[in-house]
Each structure stands twice: as C-alpha cells, then as structure tokens.
Amino acid sequence: MITSAIQKCSVGCLFVLLLVVFCAVLANVWWQADTTAATRWYILTHLQLPLALTAVLVGSALCVSGAALQVVLRNPLADPGIIGIASGASLTAAMVLILMPEWMVDTLHYSLPMACFAGALLSTWIIYRLSARLRGLNTAVILAGIAITTLTSAIMGWLYLFADAQSMRNLTFWVMGSLHQADGWILLWSGPLIVGSCLFILSRAKSLNYLYSGDLVARSAGIDPQQQSKFILLASALAVGCAVAIAGSIAFLGLLVPHYLRLMLGNDNRIVLPASALCGATMLLLVAFVSDLLPYASLPVSMVTATIGGPLLLFALLKGQFK
Known part of the structure; x- marks a missing residue:
C-alpha cells in the first residue's frame, strides 16, 4: 500500500494536470489565425468556456458518483451507465424534448435537469x-x-417513430453524448446542483470507508449504513441526472476511472473520491481538446469513452480484477 504522502501528491498532480488541460481547451481559440480578436473573445466566452465547464462538471459527477456507488452497492461494476441510472435520466430527457408543448420550450433550462433527476x-x-x-x-x-x-x-426506440427530424437529432445527442450542447442557462441550473452533490459525496468519504468494511464496522463507528446509503444514492442520482441534462449519456467513465484509481492509490475514499473527480474531468477535457483539433467533426463523447473503456474493461475482467 502506498503512503499517504504519495497519495496526496498524486491528487495534487491530477489537479495541476486538470488546470493545464483546462487552459489548453480555452486557448484553442487563440490559435486560429483567421479570426479577429473580437470573434475570438466571443468564441472563448460563449463556446469554449461552456465547453470546458461542461467537461469538468460532467466528468466529476460521473466519476465521483461511480466511486460512491461501487461502495454503497458493494459492487465493483457499479456505474451510472451500467446499472441504468444514466439511461433513466436519458429517457425522461427524451420524453421532455419530444412531448413538451411548444409554449413550454423556454422552460427547458430548468425543466430538463428536473426531468433527468x-x-x-x-x-x-x-x-x-x-x-x-x-x-x-x-x-x-x-x-x-x-x-x-x-x-x-x-422506449426511446419507440419515441423515434413519432419524432420529427429535429427531435431525432436531439435523441441522438442523448444516446451518443456531447459536450457542445450545454448553454449558459443549463449550466446555471445544473452546475450548482452537480457541485453541491459532489461536495456532499466528498464530505462522506470517511463514512464510505466504514461502509466499505461492512455494516457491522460502520455501526460500531456510530454510522447508520442505510441512512448513509440513501443520502449518497440521492446525491449520486442528482449529480448524474444533471450531468445527463447537459451532456447526454456517457459510457464507462464512472466505472473504469474509480476502478483503476483504487488499484493505484488504494481504497481510501478520502483519496479516491477527489482523485476520481479530477481524473474524470481531465479525461473529458482531453476529449474536448482533441475534438476541437478536428477540422470537420465533433466527436460523440460516449463513442470515444466506449472505444477506450471497452478494451480496458475486458482487460480488467481477464486479469480477474472484478470480484
């Protein structure tokens, strides 16, 4: 088991890496020589900054929730995507987008996060x-x-049959995931909810350590396992629901990031939870950075994470790491 000092140093390195990649995503616009300074500033404030914030919020929410769910459900394969939490949020989002009357469209910035939650x-x-x-x-x-x-x-397949062309494009976004769809209003409503949920889960890291050791150990430490589990599940559902509201469904991220961090940093949730948040945010920022470098395409996030995560999951299963 690695020492506490090395664990804290690793978290610090992840934080520095996150800042570097965040700045690189914002700086993408300044490398475009064919635009004026005013245009670059507009792109920075209206496109790049929301993109970077979306990546940080969604990556942190999925990975912190995944790490907490693996402890609460006592299952190393627990993940917001695999166990159906993200799918439930995507379904309600699709129903809102298709069935909502036109006069209610202006309420999407808060009705969509509520439906996803x-x-x-x-x-x-x-x-x-x-x-x-x-x-x-x-x-x-x-x-x-x-x-x-x-x-x-x-159910979403049936919704495709009754959707118009624009609704079908929106449904595809919820299935494939995207970091380019969130606007200022959605981030204004979803962002504080994600931050609050993640901070709540992080504040329960010590309780999660006791839960990780079993209900008997938790009760001996004065912790009610059922009550703590309910609170953490509620916070995870809120974080994942808001993440789906601004980025759609993203596969594997919440499963593999906490899993490999536990292998490298140990099982102390006081280290694993913040490291998961930083690593998840950095990974989605890297996806955003690479996507911006492509001249004609915006990468579907879930396709990228599934392409990377699928082989990693198979490798972990072959190594017997999930037991």
Missing part, C-alpha cells in the same frame, strides 16, 4: 431496492441494471 432517481431507487434484497448477489444487480437500460432503450 427524476429519471435518475427512479432508476436509483429500483437498483437500491434490488441491492437490498439481493445482498451479496452482485451479478443480479448488474443484470437488473442491464434490464433497465434495455427497457429505456426500447
């Missing part, structure tokens, strides 16, 4: 109830998450 909360409640009844049966919880994801995908 409701869908994420419902999926979280189902998973929590199943995990309570199937204690120790990790595979059953994952299968339940797959069932939820399959059901929501089927």
Whole structure:
C-alpha cells in the first residue's frame, strides 16, 4: 500500500494536470489565425468556456458518483451507465424534448435537469431496492441494471417513430453524448446542483470507508449504513441526472476511472473520491481538446469513452480484477 504522502501528491498532480488541460481547451481559440480578436473573445466566452465547464462538471459527477456507488452497492461494476441510472435520466430527457408543448420550450433550462433527476432517481431507487434484497448477489444487480437500460432503450426506440427530424437529432445527442450542447442557462441550473452533490459525496468519504468494511464496522463507528446509503444514492442520482441534462449519456467513465484509481492509490475514499473527480474531468477535457483539433467533426463523447473503456474493461475482467 502506498503512503499517504504519495497519495496526496498524486491528487495534487491530477489537479495541476486538470488546470493545464483546462487552459489548453480555452486557448484553442487563440490559435486560429483567421479570426479577429473580437470573434475570438466571443468564441472563448460563449463556446469554449461552456465547453470546458461542461467537461469538468460532467466528468466529476460521473466519476465521483461511480466511486460512491461501487461502495454503497458493494459492487465493483457499479456505474451510472451500467446499472441504468444514466439511461433513466436519458429517457425522461427524451420524453421532455419530444412531448413538451411548444409554449413550454423556454422552460427547458430548468425543466430538463428536473426531468433527468427524476429519471435518475427512479432508476436509483429500483437498483437500491434490488441491492437490498439481493445482498451479496452482485451479478443480479448488474443484470437488473442491464434490464433497465434495455427497457429505456426500447422506449426511446419507440419515441423515434413519432419524432420529427429535429427531435431525432436531439435523441441522438442523448444516446451518443456531447459536450457542445450545454448553454449558459443549463449550466446555471445544473452546475450548482452537480457541485453541491459532489461536495456532499466528498464530505462522506470517511463514512464510505466504514461502509466499505461492512455494516457491522460502520455501526460500531456510530454510522447508520442505510441512512448513509440513501443520502449518497440521492446525491449520486442528482449529480448524474444533471450531468445527463447537459451532456447526454456517457459510457464507462464512472466505472473504469474509480476502478483503476483504487488499484493505484488504494481504497481510501478520502483519496479516491477527489482523485476520481479530477481524473474524470481531465479525461473529458482531453476529449474536448482533441475534438476541437478536428477540422470537420465533433466527436460523440460516449463513442470515444466506449472505444477506450471497452478494451480496458475486458482487460480488467481477464486479469480477474472484478470480484
């Protein structure tokens, strides 16, 4: 086990890396020699800054939630995407976009995060109830998450049949994920909710350490496992719901980042949780940076994370790291 000093140094290095990549994303616009200073400033404030903030907020929310869910559900495969939380949020977002009357379109900046949170909360409640009844049966919880994801995908498929061309493009965004869709209003409503949820989960890092050791150890430390689990699940659902509201569904990030950080930094959630937030934010910023360098395409985020995460997950399974 590595020492506490090395763990804290690693978190510090991740923070510095995050700042460097964040500045690089913002600086992308200044490398464009064919634009005026006024145009560059407009692009910086209206496009690049929201893009960078979206990457930081979404990456932090997914990875912190994933790390917390793995402890609360006692399942190393717990992830907002795999167990169906992100799918529930995406479904309610799709229903709002397609079924909302035209006179309510101006309310999307707060109705969309609320709808995503409701869908994420419902999926979280189902998973929590199943995990309570199937204690120790990790595979059953994952299968339940797959069932939820399959059901929501089927419903979204039916919605495609009744959607117009613009709605179909919006639905594709929720399936593939994008960092370029969030505007100032959505960030204004979703950002504080994500930050508050992540800070709440981070403040429960010590309690998560006790939960990681089992209910008996937690109770001996004066912690109510069920109450703590409910609070953390609620905060995770809020963070994931708001993340889906501004970036769509993003696969694998919340599973693999906490998993590999635990392998490198140990199981102390006081280190793993902030490291997960920093690493997740940095990874999505790198996706945004590379996407900006491409001349004709904006990379679908979920496609990139799935392309990287799929082989990494298979490698971890072959190495027997998920038990």
